[in-house]
Amino acid sequence: MRCTRCGERNAEYERPYAGDAVCGRCLVELVRDRVFREIRRWRWFRPGQRIVVALSGGKDSSLALRLVTEYVEPLPEVEVIALTVDEGISGFRDACLRAAERVADELDVEHEVVSFEEEYGFALEEVVEDVDVSACTLCGVLRRRLLNRRARELGADVVVTGHNLDDEAQAALMNFVKADLAQLARLHPEVRPEDDLIVPRVKPLRGVPEREVRWVAEELGLPFHADPCPYARFSVRSFFREILDEMEERLPDVKFGLVRALDRAGPVLAEAFLEEGLGRCERCGEPAAGKLCKACELLERLG
Ligand code: SF4
Ligand code: ZN
Secondary structure, three states, rough: OOOOOOOOOOEEEOOOOEEEEHHHHHHHHHHHHHHHHHHHHHHOOOOOEEEEEOOOOHHHHHHHHHHHHHHHOOOOOOOOOEEEEOOOOOOHHHHHHHHHHHHHHOOOEEEEEEEEEHHHOOHHHHHHHOOOOOOOHHHHHHHHHHHHHHHHHHOOOEEEEEEEEEEHHHHHHHHOOOOOHHHHHHHOOOOOOOOOOOOEOOOOOOOOOHHHHHHHHHHOOOOOOOOOOOOHHHOOOHHHHHHHOOOHHHHOHHHHHHHHHHHHHHHHHHHHOOOOOOEEEEOOOOOOOOOOOOOHHHHHHHH
């Protein structure tokens, strides 16, 4: 079968939500256009900015780094720094780190690595059994604090993450089901963080289905580590991933629908459920809704 778009090359990649199949070169162009449109739509990048890209070494953040460096190239005085968090998951993170180093090197981007070991004094795998929350909850909270703090120290105007359409749709559905409407509002691209110490986060791949991220990363020959984290399958998120993947077989654009709903509802939800300004954590001084920030609460439970 020929590519629906160019009619010349073989159509290797099916896009059920669009009812077509395209060749590798057209897919790369379509995804690049979609990402650049998203960046322009929300006016994420401007001249003079310092942009920190959270680079895990997986396909998503590697592609995000590649497309962001391409997008900002013509903008004057923009600086891009890649930042990797090493949580301490042996076998998995080491391979990711090598891929992250290679991709940053190939794109000629400054690359920094920070670790749980240095920041908190332990590797994730050493403590994961010692607390009554899932590995991903613990990892996510501690990583967010570390990323935000380091990005702030680096003077970042914005932090880029590699979240794709599937991640966004899962997060939207998950927060909706949990009736966590404040968290749902925070997913919206125009909703500013509630505190000046939180560096705004942007997700240029939020309109790109996960499988297309992988195909495009492969088409572009980007280095990335493909194996999943060993803890991922135990997360609540993986349950929502399965549900949404099943729904997608009957409703091919269900993930786009969820993100579109979020785009419409986000500002209204933010108005109703978010407040400006947070307090400070008594222990670490980072933004906190209560006495302690979420990271310090977990660290306390870990003793
Ligand atoms: Fe951390 Fe969970 Fe992601 Fe693994 S899957 S890196 S434990 S958040
Ligand atoms: Zn704290």
